[in-house]
Amino acid sequence: AQSVSQHNHHVILSEAASLELGCNYSYGGTVNLFWYVQYPGQHLQLLLKYFSGDPLVKGIKGFEAEFIKSKFSFNLRKPSVQWSDTAEYFCAVLTDSWGKFQFGAGTQVVVTP
């Protein structure tokens, strides 16, 4: 069965620390990959997406993600986090041409001052 795995459920780090969130998917075909973020009290927002081309994609607010096809991974990174990055982060995979998304369980990130 197709699945999306996010390795960490909770991450706590200090401001200026680097962040890396893991995402692995199980699907053998062509996939489009997304990272969404949900800030406290807000709705899900797109951080970045990968459809094709350069496997290193840059998103909003200094986030980037690297698609490694051989590892079925799409890890999210930010070199230096801010308190305002406190949020829940979701990896999602678009597995068909009709727009069916499969989401991971999410990672709650807390950045302490």
Next chain:
Amino acid sequence: DAGVTQSPTHLIKTRGQQVTLRCSPKSGHDTVSWYQQALGQGPQFIFQYYEEEERQRGNFPDRFSGHQYPNYSSELNVNALLLGDSALYLCASSQTGGADTQYFGPGTRLTVL
């Protein structure tokens, strides 16, 4: 330009009742997808509407049904509510039939007592 809107914001029902949730897509979008997000989990795909038809469906029982109107707005209906239906219900809209970025609404929090 209004984004995706959903109503109501919160809803409390009792077991066995029926509920209708509503969604207006982002301007220019023709596809609406519905997701259920239980506490501590990622969104789970319920179904998707395009051209007023249910185009595909996730692993949800027939108690979950929907509708899309000519103006692309959509409804999610749940019959014979169970305690386990308590969740945040998210609507997402997209254009070009769905195989692109989905934009999410704020959700409707349903509590079943």
